[in-house]
Amino acid sequence: MIANYLRLIVFAVGLLVGIQVPSFIDQYAKRVSAHHSEVLRNFAGFQDAANQYFGGSVEALIEHHIASTDQVFKDEAKSIREMYARLNALAMELAAMRGPLIGQMIHVAFRPNQEILGETWAEYTYTVPLNAEAIVTGVAIGALLAMLIEAAYAAVMHVLRPGRRRAAATTRAR
Secondary structure (H helix, E strand, C coil): CHHHHHHHHHHHHHHHHHHHHHHHHHHHHHHHHHHHHHHHHHHHHHHHHHHHHHCCCHHHHHHHHHHCCCHHHHHHHHHHHHHHHHHHHHHHHHHHCCCCHHHHHHHHHHCCCHHHHHHHHHHCCCCCCCCHHHHHHHHHHHHHHHHHHHHHHHHHHHHHCHHHHHHHHHHHHC
16 A cells, blocks of 8 residues: 555656756757857957858957967957857757757757756746646657656566565466
8 A cells, every 4th residue: 555655756856857857948948948049249349340251250250369470369350260150059059949849858858957056056946837838748758757767666576576476376376
């Protein structure tokens, strides 16, 4: 009887955790979008210069800065390169967050932007959304967690009590 209650508790915990997943993914995606928009605005002047003088090539703009005899101009090349790299990285991150929820979950679980992931964890607010995605994800994670715990329990019991099954089989055979 207690085992049944424990199963229900495990399922309920999995359900509550699972319901949070779509909300966390949504908050992460919004942070990615905000960072991308900010860098895009900050980079706009450099992109305009690249468009006007170098046919849109930011790399050519950077090389021009590096080749300059003015040290300030040379030093600015590093800032432009870093901002351009960040803009490209955030654009790829944004593209990854535009797919289906399962793809987003896999991306955030295995290949997130660590800075944005940390920000999202630090500022995450727990919610109990009752939309289809949250309910399906919650039930799926709750059921998966309950099945994993049940399978682990069965495996442990199988290892700890191997003689009991043989004895029961021998008794039935008679």
